[in-house]
Amino acid sequence: MTADGLPPLRAVIERHGLFAKKALGQNFLLDLNLTGRIARQAGRLDGVRVIEVGPGPGGLTRALLAEGAAHVVAIERDERCIAALEEIATHYPGRLEIVAGDALKTDFAALATGAERVKIVANLPYNIGTELLVRWLTPESWPPFYESMTLMFQREVAERIVARPGSSQYGRLGVLAGWRCEARIAFDVPPQAFTPPPKVTSSVVNIMPRRQPFPASVEVLSRVTEAAFGQRRKMLRQSLKALGGEALLEKAGIEGTRRAETLSVAEFVALANAYAGESGQPPKEAPIAASPPEAAPRNRTAPAGGRGAGARR
Structure with missing residues (x-):
């Protein structure tokens, strides 16, 4: 035993x-x-x-x-x-x-x-x-x-x-x-x-x-990051062309010659919120916060949220 x-x-x-x-x-x-x-x-x-x-x-x-x-x-x-x-x-x-x-x-x-x-x-x-x-x-x-x-x-x-x-x-x-x-x-x-x-x-x-966390639409942020990193070796003006390209980047205040891996989380949120406004899908939360996100306390009371589970343990 x-x-x-x-x-x-x-x-x-x-x-x-x-x-x-x-x-x-x-x-x-x-x-x-x-x-x-x-x-x-x-x-x-x-x-x-x-x-x-x-x-x-x-x-x-x-x-x-x-x-x-x-x-x-x-x-x-x-x-x-x-x-x-x-x-x-x-x-x-x-x-x-x-x-x-x-x-x-x-x-x-x-x-x-x-x-x-x-x-x-x-x-x-x-x-x-x-x-x-x-x-x-x-x-x-x-x-x-x-x-x-x-x-x-x-x-x-x-x-x-x-x-x-x-x-x-x-x-x-x-x-x-x-x-x-x-x-x-x-x-x-x-x-x-x-x-x-x-x-x-x-x-x-x-x-x-x-x-x-920085407020943004889950759906839109997922779409923006997927497009940006889907062609990570290209400049953002090219990888985000289908989502608005230069116009979208200008609205978010981001240089089109940058690449996806250089953007901070806050900048991706800004892109998502800019795209949401252009596509008629407004963010589901308030505009982006001015200060960095704050971590939740460890003892916070939590409110009550598929292939198989069998694998490495």
């Missing part, structure tokens, strides 16, 4: 026949010291409902419960893992809810309903991690249902999330993340920590929503 009174994860995997499925991108994280570190990175969990995607045999699930999470909602696509998770639920009566289904078809806001505080903590599947993150970053209403996200990605994706203007990693994902959140890489996880080991290093990223 381990410190939490449950069998070692390797024994659980063997007993339930949970060999990793390549089709699901599965790489199991078996080091309970490491899963404990990930859980602690999310901050104090007492009184918190934690949403976890892709728990697999439950290594991180166990760590979240051991660290005091009031309630964990674990979304798992791989039906083979359900029995192992049910054993954890029995060990922690009333504290683990297992949702058997597809994360990309899940209403996460509904899972948060009734909870005063919600955090998302997950070793996200490589194959759906970025798509889930973008969904969590771009709901129409803000602040979101969660007060923080502690997520594992492959290192390359993590670097794109935290990238700043001027870096080679800076792109659409960095703009969307920087627009509404503050993100930082907490620590790296080497391939040998997983079974089977992936070919890349992974990174745990901590993401905190801003209380007052």
Whole structure:
């Protein structure tokens, strides 16, 4: 038995026949010291409902419960893992809810309903991690249902999330993340920590929503960043030609000879708001704020916000 009174994860995997499925991108994280570190990175969990995607045999699930999470909602696509998770639920009566289904078809806001505080903590599947993150970053209403996200990605994706203007990693994902959140890489996880080991290093990223991000339409900002970075080697007057080109850039006060990776988040918001005015789609929020966005406090009370969840854990 381990410190939490449950069998070692390797024994659980063997007993339930949970060999990793390549089709699901599965790489199991078996080091309970490491899963404990990930859980602690999310901050104090007492009184918190934690949403976890892709728990697999439950290594991180166990760590979240051991660290005091009031309630964990674990979304798992791989039906083979359900029995192992049910054993954890029995060990922690009333504290683990297992949702058997597809994360990309899940209403996460509904899972948060009734909870005063919600955090998302997950070793996200490589194959759906970025798509889930973008969904969590771009709901129409803000602040979101969660007060923080502690997520594992492959290192390359993590670097794109935290990238700043001027870096080679800076792109659409960095703009969307920087627009509404503050993100930082907490620590790296080497391939040998997983079974089977992936070919890349992974990174745990901590993401905190801003209380007052620069106001802009989610739809329009997404369209502008997609166009700008879709031809990132070209000057903006060319990459944004379909959206107005020079006229749009002039309205936003941005030189047409610049390239997408040189623009700050605030400048992309200015572009989005200028385009919204030209296209008859006004921003869904107030005009752009004059001061930088402010990060939301960690203990803010959070209001109640798809392929499968089964993959790397």
